[in-house]
Amino acid sequence: MKTEKRKRPGKIVLYDTTLRDGDQSEYINFSKEDKLRVLQELDRLGIDYVEGGWVDGNPRDTAFFEEARGLRLRHARLTAFGMTRRAGQRASRDSGLRAILGSGVAAATLVGKAWDLQIQEVLRISQAENLRMIEDSLAFVKRGVKEVFFDAEHFFEGYLSNPEYAVRCLRAAESAGADCLVLCDTNGGMIPAVVQRVVREVRGLVRAALGIHTHNDAEMAVANTLAAVEEGVTQVQGTINGYGERCGNANLCSIIPTLQFKMNRACLPPRKMALLRRCSRVVAELANQSPSRQQPYVGDSAFAHKGGIHISAVRRNPRAYEHVLPEAVGNRRKILVSDLSGKATVLEKAREYNLDLSGKEGSVQEILDTLKLMEKQGYRYEGAEASFELLMKKALGKKRKFFRLLGFRVLDEKKQEKEPPYSEATVMIEVDGRVEHTAAEGKGPVNALDHALRKALEKFYPQLRSVELLDYKVRVLPAKEGTASQVRVLLECWDGKRKWTTVGVSHNIIEASWQALLDAVDYRLQLD
């Protein structure tokens, strides 16, 4: 990574803390292997600094920093995180600071206090000792690493409470050689107007580069970050997908494209922006979080269009309904297969599925008619494209029949008030004239049916063994019929390579689930 490039005016330095602050999220817990993969993914995307975590003797992170040293990073600089020394101790004796130097990183970030209330009520030390802690610690670490950044915790509250002292904390870090003074909105409660005023004032009082680190407790993390950039901050800290404790950190997946496309501030190397969605997905996968469909820029629904007029307008001029081109961030336009859709949508989808519809006006009309009928019955294909693909293939005579159902039976029996019912299913199918009759139990009727069906089919189609059910959703369709309402079931499957979703609708939840199960199995079989 070229330092000159980073210092060129206008270039924003990206600092990712997914591996520390993201890992603080209540629901995220990266393994060492996850952390190594995230690091490589962030390097590939073109992030400048990747904060690897605390270097404080925690075995997972010690091992992570050790193994990370062996990776050849093309762009990113791995950064260690630590705290200023303890009160009343020498920096050179502080085990955390020594561990940072021992980790072999070229950059480190130290967090220290900058709010008089915290120093008095939480740390219970003198303001002068806090300044010495900052100065000693940064100076000590700076001797062993190329770059040291200072995270000024609660900087905004500190500045609003005692501006003079807050700035003295920054100056202590500056005089110790800090390469960047990072203003932290630790509680996440600031609003852009305040951030902007504070940064503007601070800007004139220190010489070192400024950074910004925000949290999303007022849904302002991204806006506060960009407000700070407008006032001259050059280092931006955040996490992929906004992961972080409480309401999360500033979301780099939103900040990066807005900086580049809307504020004309370069931050990623050219051609890297299109990797943004991929990076968001890989990190979500490693964090074991389902990706948010509605996530700005990178979510599945971010460029989803409903309704005919809307769609033809987007075709005429994407600017009419899209704020940026989806491809620019590696996303794609999603034309929702909805009851308002027409021929254009069907043709678009056929292209996507590699189905040739040219000269097949009749089939297109048949697909449209079927679609209308199915949607009237409560089917929705927006979230169940595998079922839609099957529907199209069927209309085109391209859907092979792999088996025939001869019948099933599901029994739920409860014999005691306190015990859940026992569920058992039997399934009878026919494949090429051979009849297979199976029985299975399960956690509930649908699960029992699922087991019995697979038991019957896997004999003939062993490729189904790799199919896993990832997600099962049930939606009761609006109608005033209580337990006789129609239900719509969505099933998501995964076979190690691809994910697909299918749909079923019925008054009977067993039947709706059955339909979705059949489509799920059928979709996989049609692929061979």
Place this chain on the structure above:
Amino acid sequence: MKTEKRKRPGKIVLYDTTLRDGDQSEYINFSKEDKLRVLQELDRLGIDYVEGGWVDGNPRDTAFFEEARGLRLRHARLTAFGMTRRAGQRASRDSGLRAILGSGVAAATLVGKAWDLQIQEVLRISQAENLRMIEDSLAFVKRGVKEVFFDAEHFFEGYLSNPEYAVRCLRAAESAGADCLVLCDTNGGMIPAVVQRVVREVRGLVRAALGIHTHNDAEMAVANTLAAVEEGVTQVQGTINGYGERCGNANLCSIIPTLQFKMNRACLPPRKMALLRRCSRVVAELANQSPSRQQPYVGDSAFAHKGGIHISAVRRNPRAYEHVLPEAVGNRRKILVSDLSGKATVLEKAREYNLDLSGKEGSVQEILDTLKLMEKQGYRYEGAEASFELLMKKALGKKRKFFRLLGFRVLDEKKQEKEPPYSEATVMIEVDGRVEHTAAEGKGPVNALDHALRKALEKFYPQLRSVELLDYKVRVLPAKEGTASQVRVLLECWDGKRKWTTVGVSHNIIEASWQALLDAVDYRLQLD
């Protein structure tokens, strides 16, 4: 609702579009009943205007507006939504505009174009005709309703492309009597600096009140809204939980507390702010969306604290790690190691149910323990208070047992590919030593079970005949187990006088439904 109060300088007018723009979300589809409940919930919270939807002949919304007329709203004004008249037509002939007048609302919002590119490329009409469409339509509707608002679609793109024309669109609406000119960031791609500049300029060019309507495509919806308020906009449009198509709309659950607590702009009546979390939850439940744990202000994790130092610091001074007090928005601090809160809620609820808990420390503890256990298993009582009331009554020994279950059996049998399965249930119960054994069929297994249970019970308790099942909701709980996932069932009942909701949770959907059914019946029986 007092109009003077709304017009007092400084007061921000809250305009909710959950029922229209929220309902546009790819995954939300409110029923008429859902919409009526959302309307009442928003009224209770103190929202000024509730947009009910398009009034365009869609049967669900026609019925909704009709029934809504019968509701006594304490604060909110129900608002109808429509489009400016078609090109080349008279406003008085436009069926949409006539439908608005026919719906009996006191306020209406009309959306029209304000971007030259849209007018030329999408509408393909002259700029002059577009101005006439705006003016005619607003003037026509204004004759029949007290207040008319103009949603200027794509206003910001329009202003950036052709400021003079965009402002002429606003003026056309103004001269037709518009009570508020709402600047819409339809594509959701604006950033606060641009919004602020445009609003500041427009502010000097029109006299009517200004409104703001934003989308979240750049994760800026809340920030853009507040930036507009800082420049003098007085009407704020948004949705509960930010529901809306693509990346969602401006989230009122974040905007409201930030306005009130951080910008000192009153918007909710005093004492209402503490209902915010409840409102967010009820709307999520009705929208069948799992609430986001990380949602600012109202999410489960919004005030979650990890680690000892953090916690003792928060105890010493909540400001140390909390940007607002959780109770202020009806949320609570979540101490992740040992959760000690909750007692206050239980006492509060007991008062609500007229249960005397004074001097019953043991019972309170028992309720808290049970609650904790149940929530761990996936039960949620926010939307199912009847089940919670039963739980409390049971802990206090005030729950009478009306019958005992000896067993049930549910059979679903499918004999042909094209036909839905046949469902049959048998139920055996005992009431005062008398055994009743019944059988019934139904549309699906739960419906059959419901029929068999009522058949058995109505003999002994004829008051159950008036109990109607209004709504049945199923949510698959997050866990990647496919069809073996846990499900939570919510049942809403009505006996002609009151509505109540109950909950059941199990791996088996039949068992979860059974629990909710039992609670529903039990709740009614306990009333006598």
